Amino acid sequence: MTVEEFVHTYYVDRTGTNSSKWDGLKRKFGRSDLLSMWVADMEFKTPQPVIDALAKRIEHGVFGYAEVPDSYYEALDQWMRDHHSYSIKREWVRFTPGIIPALYWFVNMFTKENDGVIVMTPVYYPFLNCVKDTNRKLITCDLDYEDGKFTINYDRFEKMIVDNDVKMYILSSPHNPAGRVWKEEELDKMLGICEKHNVLVISDEIHQDITAPGVKFIPSAAVLGGKYESIIITANAPSKTFNLASFLHANIIIPNPELRAIYDEFSKRYYQAESNLIGITAAEAAYRHGESWRQDLMKVIYSNYDYVKESMKDYPEVTVVPLEGTYLTFIDLRAYVPLDEIREFVQDKCHIGCDYGEWFGENWKGFIRLNIATHPDFVHQAIESIKRELKNYICHAALKERC
Template identity: 40%
Template sequence: MKYNFDTPIDRLDSTSFKWNGAHLFLGEKARNALPLWVADMDFRVPREVIDALKNTADHGIFGYSITPDSYYDSVISWMGSHYKWSVKREWIYHSPGIVPGLNCIINAFTNEGDAIAIQPPVYYPFANSIANNSRRVVNNCLKLSNSRYTIDYDDLEKKFSTYNVKMFILCNPHNPVGRVWTKDELTKLGNICLKNNIIVVSDEIHADITFNGFSTTVFANISDYFAQKTIVCTSASKTFNLAGLQTANIIIPNKKLGNIFNNYMTRLNLLRPNIFGQVATQAAYNFGDEWLLQVKNYLQDNLDFLLHFVNQNIKGINVIKPEGTYLVWLDCRDLGLSGEELKMFMLDRAGVAFDDGYLFGPGGEGFTRINIACTRQTLREALRRIAVLT
């Protein structure tokens, strides 16, 4: 089946956070701006997912649900075929989203006041989740050189020993800088974490979306030694545009760690799945390969279009070329604007809603993040609005 990602689908008045709720997060000026911010896609999901949801809806009874074997099989099969990762059923725990899962992981495995390391600029709920739970954020800032981000291993070692860090939250691939970390990079990083006896939480929600020539390495699949100290957070939600269904899988190979997480989630009664989220995830994993292939091609074309357009028409903005994720990190420092001024430049003057770089922590000021999982028409219009101002 050939999917059409090019024809716009009207999302206004659909309770979409991205299209109808931007003002709630970005302020009043965002009300009428063209939204290319929060990370969901403007694309309709695979036909099989819609059919599976319709089937479930037609049954007409939505009582408490269990997780069937077929659900576990779909997750296991996806991880096996895409990442050569042999996941065991008993490693998989439900969570109503990755961010809720992260908050629970932080609470289950660390104590108030403990230090947790992250790599800014990074997905801002990492820092928020740490701080909101009264833990300390330790920043191991990424290094930027020649428009490419890399890990500062020396700083990581120093931070681990100086702050007595207990947990490390990895973004793999990295939102917003778009790096798909290589096996060598992850191995070096993992060895430092393990030497310091630190639990690694690898958020791999963006794993499936990679551009030509790149593929994600599952952190826990590097070695059994790594697996025993790793909690992998996965979901079909970014890949197949299911974020509103609040369904994620937290995969924990180490039985002892798994029990700790299970006990914590049981206490909060959070292990019960959402019937629709489960059905959609299973259908996506079982039947979504062709859709994913096509959406990745469309995203690659969007990226190529953006790179060409910015290069030809926009002065003062340098694109950090992503290797994965459908989020593109734009270096706007040459525009010479402060964080707040850049926000207003985009929102008020250009009329486009992006995610402001400073939200992503140290190193984010002067940058902005654009979501290219939209029609070419939307992307072209957003870029045109900026081009006329530069």
């Protein structure tokens, strides 16, 4: 399908459907008249075979306790092998009602109060919260940001681990909001440091299937043929890829039997949950039949991104961070808008509801994160309003200077 065909076929107006993104605007930003580009889900219907599988299950009418069928594990393994050249054994897999709760559990099950947990900022804010809320010591290692691109400062990372006796690293791969899809050599260096200092790695790979043309995602556990598999717990899900977030279903993959035993012991004590029939049904259908839809979706996301990048060239000092993966574009407005005016600029002048840089770490104020997995018209509208307001802003500043 072309971008236009995809948008025509799958776009839906979500206002009035209890969507956090649209109907939650007032709660989040104090006003509901904003163009919503924040929370990471999409305005597109999930693939038709997923809807069909759900309809069939709903039609059955009985929603008692459910088993996870063998076919689910096969579909997950097939998806991972086909897309990421990584095979998953059935006994490694556990389920959680989403990755955020899993992050909290991991911190609780594998660390003690006051233990150091490291993250690389700017990063998805629940990474920060799950450490702070559980009374662990949050260690934030900023990514290097140079020429509009994010890279890892390995020396700083290692020093922070050693100085703070860090026990756990929560890795975002692909990285939200830096847009990086880590290369194998980058992962090798990062994971090598963790292995050297006995740091357990939680690799959140929820964005694994959303990568720009020609960019290859590598699961952390697959780096160099599985070199670091024993120190990694992977969390992935079909929720971002196929717009299934509200079904609260994520895969937790633990190849190391000792870590699995700790996970199972913790689950026995604190979390005796069944699996979610609807989440499992949707995920299996998506893994089996969603690929052509996903490929078409990628065209929409990356053509939206190309538009943002091209269009912002009129303001060369605005940096649109390269988007290798995820559908969340990080934009640096610091050259034009003073830090303490960013929010007023974006919200009150541009009328956009989006995520702010400082949510992802204290040093990133002045950036905004726009979710571009949406109708191209919304992306155009957002960028045009940012450009219009930048122009006004610059004119005002010039006038002030002349006075």
